[in-house]
Amino acid sequence: MKKFIVLYTMLLTMLGNLSAQENNVTEMLTRENKLTSVNVVLLLILSGILIYLVIQDKKIKKLEDRIND
Amino acid sequence: MFEKLSKQVWWKIATAVLLFYTCIYGFIVKAPDLPILEESIRNLFFHVPMWFAMMFLMFLNLIFSIMYLANGTSRYDVYASNTAVAGFLMGCLGIVTGMIWAKVTWGAWWVFAEVKLNAAAAAILVYCAYFVLRSSFDDPELKSKFSAVYSIFAFVMFMVLINVIPRIAGSSLHPGNGGNPGFNSYDLDDNLRKVFYPAILGWIGIGFWISTQLIRISFIQRKLEDID
Numbered sequence: 001m002k003k004f005i006v007l008y009t010m011l012l013t014m015l016g017n018l019s020a021q022e023n024n025v026t027e028m029l030t031r032e033n034k035l036t037s038v039n040v041v042l043l044l045i046l047s048g049i050l051i052y053l054v055i056q057d058k059k060i061k062k063l064e065d066r067i068n069d
Numbered sequence: 070m071f072e073k074l075s076k077q078v079w080w081k082i083a084t085a086v087l088l089f090y091t092c093i094y095g096f097i098v099k100a101p102d103l104p105i106l107e108e109s110i111r112n113l114f115f116h117v118p119m120w121f122a123m124m125f126l127m128f129l130n131l132i133f134s135i136m137y138l139a140n141g142t143s144r145y146d147v148y149a150s151n152t153a154v155a156g157f158l159m160g161c162l163g164i165v166t167g168m169i170w171a172k173v174t175w176g177a178w179w180v181f182a183e184v185k186l187n188a189a190a191a192a193i194l195v196y197c198a199y200f201v202l203r204s205s206f207d208d209p210e211l212k213s214k215f216s217a218v219y220s221i222f223a224f225v226m227f228m229v230l231i232n233v234i235p236r237i238a239g240s241s242l243h244p245g246n247g248g249n250p251g252f253n254s255y256d257l258d259d260n261l262r263k264v265f266y267p268a269i270l271g272w273i274g275i276g277f278w279i280s281t282q283l284i285r286i287s288f289i290q291r292k293l294e295d296i297d
Contacts, residue, residue, distance in 0.1 A: 038096070039093070042092050046088055049275070050085050053282070060282060067293070
């Protein structure tokens with residue numbers, strides 16, 4: 001994961017430098033990379049929220065069972 | 070019925086699937102080429118559904134408050150107060166996503182001349198007052214009764230502030246308000262619809278999921294305190 005982030009940052013920096021040459025293809029690529037990075041961040045946040053909710057559900061279920069016994 | 074639903078798994082899985090679909094396909098789908106909005110149009114899958122989720126949860130709050138006033142069963146007060154907490158959370162997320170969108174498209178985090186932004190802030194404050202009111206009573210029965218009555222007023226105010234005032238205002242930056250055409254009529258194309266409608270269900274689902282957990286925790290606390 002760490003390697004992926006390093007590679008991803010390097011790629012973005014490279015494309016950022018190239019876009020200074022006003023290359024349309026590069027501009028398009030950076031735009032798509034920005035979208036991808038937002039997408040990855042959102043997916044991580046969403047996964048975190050859902051995992052948290054599932055863990056909470058299990059904890060609540062355990063507490064309910066303990067109280068009902 | 071509510072308790073049975075809160076322990077079922079199928080709708081939680083459906084919520085997760087819908088939200089992953091929103092977050093993945095929402096970034097793959099071809100967005101219409103709109104000036105200023107550009108790729109930020111994809112925030113439509115987050116900002117607007119979060120407000121829909123708040124409306125849904127506050128509507129539940131209204132229904133449970135009316136049921137409490139009709140029956141006097143404290144269970145309905147627990148439902149009402151916790152759906153309001155989850156609704157408030159979704160409203161805050163709606164404000165934050167709206168501010169990010171405003172910064173990208175309008176160049177400022179908050180536009181003070183914009184009617185809908187101020188109305189949304191006022192609507193959030195109306196529900197802040199609901200929580201202040203609840204915390205100001207020591208007697209649980211008085212607290213439940215007063216907050217149930219207030220929540221009826223709060224929901225009416227919320228709908229007027231969010232849906233009526235911005236539409237009758239002279240000017241607004243929001244689509245569908247102040248005489249502007251809505252997204253529906255000119256640029257919410259079929260591609261966006263494929264993500265937008267599932268996103269509404271997904272965000273409502275997650276708001277409802279949070280409210281069910283809060284309700285279950287409240288019941289556990291009440292049992293430990295021997296209230297029930």
